[in-house]
Amino acid sequence: MEALTKKLVEAFGPCGFEDEVRDLIREEVAPYADEIEVDQMGNLYALKRGDGSGLKVAIAAHMDEIGLIATHITEEGFVRFTNLGFIIPHTLMGARVRFADGTLGVVSRDKARFVADMDKMPGVDQHFIDVGASSRDNCPVKIGTPGVIWQTMEVQGSRWIARCHDDRIGCVIGVEALKRLAETPHDVYFVFTVQEEVGTRGAATAANRIEPDVAIAVDVTPASDVIEGFPMQMKLGDGPGIKIKDMGMIAHQGLARLMQRRAEEAGIPYQPEVLLVGSTDARAMQIAGPGSAAGAISIPNRYTHTTSEVVDAADVENSVRLLVEILSKPIAL
Numbered sequence: 001m002e003a004l005t006k007k008l009v010e011a012f013g014p015c016g017f018e019d020e021v022r023d024l025i026r027e028e029v030a031p032y033a034d035e036i037e038v039d040q041m042g043n044l045y046a047l048k049r050g051d052g053s054g055l056k057v058a059i060a061a062h063m064d065e066i067g068l069i070a071t072h073i074t075e076e077g078f079v080r081f082t083n084l085g086f087i088i089p090h091t092l093m094g095a096r097v098r099f100a101d102g103t104l105g106v107v108s109r110d111k112a113r114f115v116a117d118m119d120k121m122p123g124v125d126q127h128f129i130d131v132g133a134s135s136r137d138n139c140p141v142k143i144g145t146p147g148v149i150w151q152t153m154e155v156q157g158s159r160w161i162a163r164c165h166d167d168r169i170g171c172v173i174g175v176e177a178l179k180r181l182a183e184t185p186h187d188v189y190f191v192f193t194v195q196e197e198v199g200t201r202g203a204a205t206a207a208n209r210i211e212p213d214v215a216i217a218v219d220v221t222p223a224s225d226v227i228e229g230f231p232m233q234m235k236l237g238d239g240p241g242i243k244i245k246d247m248g249m250i251a252h253q254g255l256a257r258l259m260q261r262r263a264e265e266a267g268i269p270y271q272p273e274v275l276l277v278g279s280t281d282a283r284a285m286q287i288a289g290p291g292s293a294a295g296a297i298s299i300p301n302r303y304t305h306t307t308s309e310v311v312d313a314a315d316v317e318n319s320v321r322l323l324v325e326i327l328s329k330p331i332a333l
């Protein structure tokens with residue numbers, strides 16, 4: 001899974017521009033799926049058929065990552081930009097950007113008085129990107145060109161460091177679970193969604209199309225085991241989180257209990273999750289169409305929405321195991 005993770009986290013795919021990621025995932029799932037489809041919005045569906053005795057289940061992981069988009073080019077050839085999804089301005093200074101056409105740039109900001117300004121956090125709109133141009137005319141980046149903050153993946157013991165585990169690691173877990181799912185009573189739609197980071201838009205379309213009985217998002221959650229971390233109990237390496245509640249959703253409690261029971265039966269460590277900020281594709285799927293029993297598997301992730309997110313390989317493996325346990329057995333809610 002390490003190799004697949006590296007491939008996916010180093011692919012280009014800010015919100016609304018997920019094509020490269022979709023092509024890679026499509027190649028991975030093709031040999032294992034009974035049907036593959038892409039809808040008008042760009043969501044990718046890989047259906048694994050059940051034996052007819054089970055439910056219709058949707059598993060969603062979003063392909064998009066936090067990114068940016070050029071708004072205008074200054075006369076000097078610097079690129080002004082806005083965010084696609086929530087960029088933390090703290091992380092911008094000195095970061096490298098990769099644009100859709102491969103152009104590289106370096107972020108700096110207005111009035112950069114490095115010591116005097118340390119305590120202030122200028123907004124995204126007070127930064128610019130230097131792509132080596134000297135004028136508006138010779139700047140390779142045009143208005144509307146999307147980009148991402150560029151970082152390669154690094155491995156440090158059991159820790160994987162990458163710029164967009166949110167949510168390529170969810171995509172990896174979905175792909176791997178499909179590969180390992182030998183038999184299932186359910187019709188399982190593995191959905192790789194678009195535009196989650198700008199308001200779970202792809203998942204809404206996907207759920208309206210599938211009308212699943214059960215919907216499970218696979219996404220990251222903040223690991224709180226750092227100095228003055230989030231006010232929650234979520235440790236890297238202690239197992240996947242099983243969602244109880246977040247800011248956008250109260251999980252179906254019967255489904256949450258079933259997920260916990262499956263983990264206990266199989267000896268998989270897990271952490272009950274109550275998250276005070278953010279939400280996932282499960283929020284959109286819960287209330288789309290006639291509604292569904294929704295929940296989420298959450299991968300503990302340090303420094304979420306920065307350019308160096310950190311997950312633990314054991315949590316990734318245990319998330320796959322948990323998902324396969326849930327999908328290979330009956331779901332009675």
Ligand SMILES: [Zn+2]
Pocket residue numbers: 062166167196219220
């Ligand atoms: Zn996410």
